[in-house]
Structures are given as structure tokens and as C-alpha cells.
Amino acid sequence: MNSEIALFVFIPFCKIKCTYCDFNAYANLARVMEPYADAVAQEISDCRLQIADLTAKSLYFGGGTPSLVPVAQIEKILRACESRFAFAPGIEITLEANPATADETKLRAYRALGINRLSIGVQSFDDATLRRLNRGHTVADAIEMFELARRAGFDNINLDFIFGLPLQTLADWRATLRRAIALAPEHLSLYALKVEEHTGLEHQIARGKYPKPDDDLAADMYELAEEMLDTAGYAQYEISNWTRSVGVGNWKLDVGRQSNIQLPTSNFQSRHNLTYWHNEPYLGFGAGAHSFFERARFWNVLSPVEYIEKITRGESAMADREEINRELEIAETMFLGLRLNEGIAFENFAQRFGEDARVRYAKEIEELKEMGLIEMSDARVWLTPRGRLLSNEVFWRFLP
Known part of the structure; x- marks a missing residue:
């Protein structure tokens, strides 16, 4: 595939x-x-x-x-x-x-x-x-x-x-x-x-x-x-984003307490x-555009004029590159995924990184649960409404 x-x-x-x-x-x-x-x-x-x-x-x-x-x-x-x-x-x-x-x-x-x-x-x-x-x-x-x-x-x-x-x-x-x-x-x-x-x-x-x-x-x-x-009738699916649902009407993540939760999708x-x-690969083109590909982040020069000159001369427009190690990729996957109302699915995390997020972040998860900022089921962890309001208080805890 x-x-x-x-x-x-x-x-x-x-x-x-x-x-x-x-x-x-x-x-x-x-x-x-x-x-x-x-x-x-x-x-x-x-x-x-x-x-x-x-x-x-x-x-x-x-x-x-x-x-x-x-x-x-x-x-x-x-x-x-x-x-x-x-x-x-x-x-x-x-x-x-x-x-x-x-x-x-x-x-x-x-x-x-x-x-x-x-x-x-x-x-x-x-x-x-x-x-x-x-x-x-x-x-x-x-x-x-x-x-x-x-x-x-x-x-x-x-x-x-x-x-x-x-x-x-x-x-x-x-x-x-x-x-x-x-x-x-x-x-x-x-x-x-x-x-x-x-x-x-x-x-x-x-x-x-x-x-x-x-x-x-x-x-x-x-x-x-x-x-x-x-x-x-709008369903929130990310901290700042809402969509009209297709065929499922409105929905709440309260049912996420059950391990067999089926989350609605929207076209x-x-x-x-x-x-x-989801912290997945993307390629950016143009002045200042960023990319994330094969565990590296890289970005182009900011100035449109300089960008045009470099491309016209047959040169790369890349300004810099940052290698993303495994620890940083895991951390970013956690806090980016927690932006979504569906949160982080433990099975997906394990398939991608070969370990259990509940074990790796046991201390952080327990602290955030006690603060009322996240909830967890057998299948996933997600932000509470209060957690969405105070999301930065959640995210920094996963930084390496």
C-alpha cells in the first residue's frame, strides 16, 4: 500500500x-x-x-x-x-x-x-x-x-x-x-x-x-x-476546529470511558x-515553507525574492534542517494528538513506537488526571473541556 x-x-x-x-x-x-x-x-x-x-x-x-x-x-x-x-x-x-x-x-x-x-x-x-x-x-x-x-x-x-x-x-x-x-x-x-x-x-x-x-x-x-x-449541531474535533458531522449528528466523548468506543467521522x-x-509527513513548497519527512524537519528561506533567485539559479531554497530523534517524535506525537478530541489511541501509539504510552507517561498521565485536565479509557487518553482551556499546561509535560 x-x-x-x-x-x-x-x-x-x-x-x-x-x-x-x-x-x-x-x-x-x-x-x-x-x-x-x-x-x-x-x-x-x-x-x-x-x-x-x-x-x-x-x-x-x-x-x-x-x-x-x-x-x-x-x-x-x-x-x-x-x-x-x-x-x-x-x-x-x-x-x-x-x-x-x-x-x-x-x-x-x-x-x-x-x-x-x-x-x-x-x-x-x-x-x-x-x-x-x-x-x-x-x-x-x-x-x-x-x-x-x-x-x-x-x-x-x-x-x-x-x-x-x-x-x-x-x-x-x-x-x-x-x-x-x-x-x-x-x-x-x-x-x-x-x-x-x-x-x-x-x-x-x-x-x-x-x-x-x-x-x-x-x-x-x-x-x-x-x-x-x-x-x-457542530462537532468539535480539535481544540480550535468544529465540523458539521455526516450521518452521525452531534457527539460527545463521554462515551470514551468504554474501551470499544467508535468515534464518528466527518467528510x-x-x-x-x-x-x-497526527504528526505525519508533509512537504512544503515556497518561501518559508516547512516540511516534515523521514524524521527530519526542514524549511525554506523566508524572503520571496531570495527564494526566487535561488530556484532560478538551480540551487536549493532550504534554509536549515533539523533531525528529529525518536524521543522528540514521540513527545510531539503525544501533544499534537492530544489537540484532537479523540486524543491518543494507545494501540496506534504502540504500533508506531513499539511501547505503551500508559507506561512511558504513567506519571504525567496520573498528574494530569488528578488536575482534571485529561481523561482515560482502556483505549485512549484525551483532554477534558478544562484541559482544552489549559492545553499548554498539558503539552509541556510531554516535552523531552
């Missing part, structure tokens, strides 16, 4: 830079969009890794703003992937989109290319909040893009939101959730704000323009989201992101 791998393509271009963003994204490099697409396609074609027996289960165009670049450049990169990798039947192909780039013709072209999942960065359904974030779009733009995507044939749409934002109230967040639920997307991603260093938002907070994030309020917002989405869970949470 062929091994599966996930593919990631980074598109670093944006119309404007959001105040909270610390991604490797640029608002002033439109002039290099075409040579960048050429370089990414070339990097994919020149891939010399042992991939002959690998099947691509997902392809993810992330950014930046992939929906900003011309369709022809997305097509060029996608065709390079098709030529270099065997695509699994029904491969999930995701493209991230900003509502400011809403265009029905472009969306229909994406569907015609085989892109079957759209991830729209809405962030908030409050115009004042969007202006504070320098998002460059309105609530109306976001709703329009969603409706255009539906008309274009997208039946697998994710909406991204951030909570704990400057001056955002619990009532604001409730209103955003209500509008999101009313649209009935297949998938929702809700992320707590993290103020990153050297961002516009960090400087604004330092100057006193906005207060520091309130962790208690953010926790209230998270719990509100859990409650509202549960009531609306709308992000297959690409599940690769990360």
Missing part, C-alpha cells in the same frame, strides 16, 4: 498587512507574483526526495492570500504537483481566501481546477473590529464571498475567526457566532488571539491604544463557542490539518 503525504504551498502575497499578523506575508511584492509561481512549480518539479511510493492525500494553498494571485499561477503550481505526485482519489485541495478578493469568475475557475475546499479568513462579523485589525474587508464582503463560493459549487467551506480581540466584548463574539452559524459552513476554525512580537498590534498595545488581552474573557468566549456550536474534517495533528 502506498504511503500518504500532505502537500503545502505557501503564497506570501497580501493586499495589506493585518495588525496581528506575524506570518511571512508581504503587501508590496505583487511584481514578483508570476516569477514566484514559476519558482514554486520548479521547486516541486525538482523535488529529489524519495517520493516514488507516496500518494498525496491533500494539497493546501496557504498564505498570505492565495486568492489574490491570478488563477493561471495557481493552476501552474497545481499542475506541477499533479505531475510530480500521485494524487489520491478524492484528494482534498484547499485554498485560503480573503473576502476582499471576492470574485465569482475566479471562484468558478478554482472549482474547475479541482480545488474542492475553500477556507475564508473572516475573523469577525463586526465592521469596527475588522477596521481595527486592518483586515481590508467588511462584513458584507465576507458574506458575499461565502455566497459566491456556494454559487461557484463549493460544498466544503471553512470560516476562520479570532476571539479575544481588542475591545471585543462577549456580546460581540456571540453576534459573530450567530452569523457564522446562520451561514451553515461545513467547518469552523476559532482561534484565540495571540499578540505576536513585532506586529502592529503589539505596538498599539504598548502605546496604550488598546488594552492587553483579557485571558479570562477569552476563556469565556471559548466556552460560549463550545456551547453555541454544540447546540447548532468535512480538514484532512490536511489532521496530518499535522
Whole structure:
């Protein structure tokens, strides 16, 4: 049986830079969009890794703003992937989109290319909040893009939101959730704000323009989201991700106390992101893109211009490489897997590493159970609702 791998393509271009963003994204490099697409396609074609027996289960165009670049450049990169990798039947192909780039013709072209999942960065359904974030779009733009995507044939749409934002109230967040639920997307991603260093938002907070994030309020917002989405029929399958279930309705992990638990599946869970949470191999292409393959992590140079120059000269764009030893791989598999509501299945862990997680981490598991942060059955271990709120308190304990 062929091994599966996930593919990631980074598109670093944006119309404007959001105040909270610390991604490797640029608002002033439109002039290099075409040579960048050429370089990414070339990097994919020149891939010399042992991939002959690998099947691509997902392809993810992330950014930046992939929906900003011309369709022809997305097509060029996608065709390079098709030529270099065997695509699994029904491969999930995701493209991230900003509502400011809403265009029905472009969306229909994406569907015609085989892109079957759209991830729209809405962030908030409050115009004042969007202006504070320098998002460059309105609530109306976001709703329009969603409706255009539906008309274009997208039946697998994710909406991204951030909570704990400057001056955002619990009532604001409730209103955003209500509008999101009313649209009935297949998938929702809700992320707590993290103020990153050297961002516009960090400087604004330092100057006193906005207060520091309130962790208690953010926790209230998270719990509100859990409650509202549960009531609306969305199943949480990861700390920050919810999906509409297919054929199984809503579900709880309380039944996980039994060893014969059968967890529901959904056609709308992000297959690409599940690769990360299962700590499985993936290959990244483009400026700053990261890969994890054959127990090594490696990543490309950050600058799109430098990246283009290196690829054009026939050089590797790799900036650095880190060998992942067995101890680190085990630790990362534990804390990444615990992000999922299903948690870590002991049988899968034993098959992969040849040992029992309950024995290896007996002390950590017992401490976390006493703290009310995890639960365990005969078959698996998973985070409690309190554990999801305090997940970092769990994860650091598994670091080597």
C-alpha cells in the first residue's frame, strides 16, 4: 500500500498587512507574483526526495492570500504537483481566501481546477473590529464571498475567526457566532488571539491604544463557542476546529470511558490539518515553507525574492534542517494528538513506537488526571473541556 503525504504551498502575497499578523506575508511584492509561481512549480518539479511510493492525500494553498494571485499561477503550481505526485482519489485541495478578493469568475475557475475546499479568513462579523485589525474587508464582503463560493459549487467551506480581540466584548463574539452559524459552513476554525512580537498590534498595545488581552474573557468566549456550536449541531474535533458531522449528528466523548468506543467521522474534517495533528509527513513548497519527512524537519528561506533567485539559479531554497530523534517524535506525537478530541489511541501509539504510552507517561498521565485536565479509557487518553482551556499546561509535560 502506498504511503500518504500532505502537500503545502505557501503564497506570501497580501493586499495589506493585518495588525496581528506575524506570518511571512508581504503587501508590496505583487511584481514578483508570476516569477514566484514559476519558482514554486520548479521547486516541486525538482523535488529529489524519495517520493516514488507516496500518494498525496491533500494539497493546501496557504498564505498570505492565495486568492489574490491570478488563477493561471495557481493552476501552474497545481499542475506541477499533479505531475510530480500521485494524487489520491478524492484528494482534498484547499485554498485560503480573503473576502476582499471576492470574485465569482475566479471562484468558478478554482472549482474547475479541482480545488474542492475553500477556507475564508473572516475573523469577525463586526465592521469596527475588522477596521481595527486592518483586515481590508467588511462584513458584507465576507458574506458575499461565502455566497459566491456556494454559487461557484463549493460544498466544503471553512470560516476562520479570532476571539479575544481588542475591545471585543462577549456580546460581540456571540453576534459573530450567530452569523457564522446562520451561514451553515461545513467547518469552523476559532482561534484565540495571540499578540505576536513585532506586529502592529503589539505596538498599539504598548502605546496604550488598546488594552492587553483579557485571558479570562477569552476563556469565556471559548466556552460560549463550545456551547453555541454544540447546540447548532457542530462537532468539535480539535481544540480550535468544529465540523458539521455526516450521518452521525452531534457527539460527545463521554462515551470514551468504554474501551470499544467508535468515534464518528466527518467528510468535512480538514484532512490536511489532521496530518499535522497526527504528526505525519508533509512537504512544503515556497518561501518559508516547512516540511516534515523521514524524521527530519526542514524549511525554506523566508524572503520571496531570495527564494526566487535561488530556484532560478538551480540551487536549493532550504534554509536549515533539523533531525528529529525518536524521543522528540514521540513527545510531539503525544501533544499534537492530544489537540484532537479523540486524543491518543494507545494501540496506534504502540504500533508506531513499539511501547505503551500508559507506561512511558504513567506519571504525567496520573498528574494530569488528578488536575482534571485529561481523561482515560482502556483505549485512549484525551483532554477534558478544562484541559482544552489549559492545553499548554498539558503539552509541556510531554516535552523531552
